[in-house]
Amino acid sequence: MSKYKGYFVDLDGTIYRGKEPIPAGKRFIEKLQANHVPFLLLTNNTTKTPKAVQANLAMNFDIQVEEANIYTATLATIDYMKDIALGDKVFVVGEMDLKQMILEAGFKWEEERPDYVVVALDSYLTYEDLAKATLAIQKGAHFIGTNPDKNIPTERGLMPGAGSIIQLVQTATRVEPTVIGKPNTTIMEKALERIGLSKKEVLMVGDNYDTDIQAGIQNKIDTLLVLSGFTQQEDVPKLPVPPTYVLNSLDEWEL
Known part of the structure; x- marks a missing residue:
């Protein structure tokens, strides 16, 4: 046993x-x-909600689990922000599901002077996103990286992951982030x-x-x-x- x-x-x-x-x-x-x-x-993975992960397991792999059985770096990031309680204003570099979950958890979108800047994998990343994140961190926002994965495996090969984007912002700000994921x-x-x-x-x-x-x-x-x-x-x-x-x-x- x-x-x-x-x-x-x-x-x-x-x-x-x-x-x-x-x-x-x-x-x-x-x-x-x-x-x-x-x-x-x-x-x-921060690009999918727990509900989406649950649906993927059920539809594509015939694995039935409860949504409560799924714990993502997004949920851990939200739990961390609530614990340290620096405020409720946030700017996020990341995909829609991540932004949606953070806002649904009670945080408010703010680009100029947020309390937190959260940086994650974003396949629609723009220079302006990076600029806003960099400037906000320079003004004192708490810099959070959702997960350190430098690459993600795809059918095209190893693509840039969240860790690569986080390091770019870290280089631009000279501020070390708090990184949440495994x-x-x-x-x-x-x-x-x-x-x-x-x-x-x-x-x-x-x-x-x-x-x-x-x-x-x-x-x-x-x-x-x-x-x-x-x-x-x-x-x-x-x-x-x-x-x-x-x-x-x-x-x-x-x-």
Whole structure:
């Protein structure tokens, strides 16, 4: 019997691979549900709402989960802003779902003198967006990066990710941002609050050593690296700090 009372589970590369299902990932989620084990699907993606993530899992991978099982870097960013309570005015560099969720959480749009500037992945990014973010941070706005992913994998190859845009703004402002998503502390602490368990009671499951596994290592949470996505078998002997567990497939894990 596993000693873990709950699980944090990555999505892309762990439950599916782009548009390709990973059957063991679906079986793993269903096993957690059948055994009434609490879990959160933990993703750095800010371009989709939890409801959209839920719909994608249902329609494209036949995985049925509750919206409450999905915790994104967007939700963690909102939770962080509410916690530090510097004000309610925000300027966001990011896509529509991110902006919508932040505004629906009670924050107000402000371009000149916001309390926060949030920078995320934005495929419609303009120079003017970057200019407004830079000027607002220079005037004292708190600089938040949603997630550190420098690249995102696509059918075209590795495209610029949120981390690349955040670093551009950091270079322009000479201000270091607070970065929320995996492997940083904020998303992990907020996820622990959501699931209602301690660090020793949860296991971080993912395919990417640099984000998923480092999220566990840096926050003293046990980790399970599954070799179904980003990090490959040949990479394992060279990893600076080994994961707690390494498996070829989630089918090998016993709850």
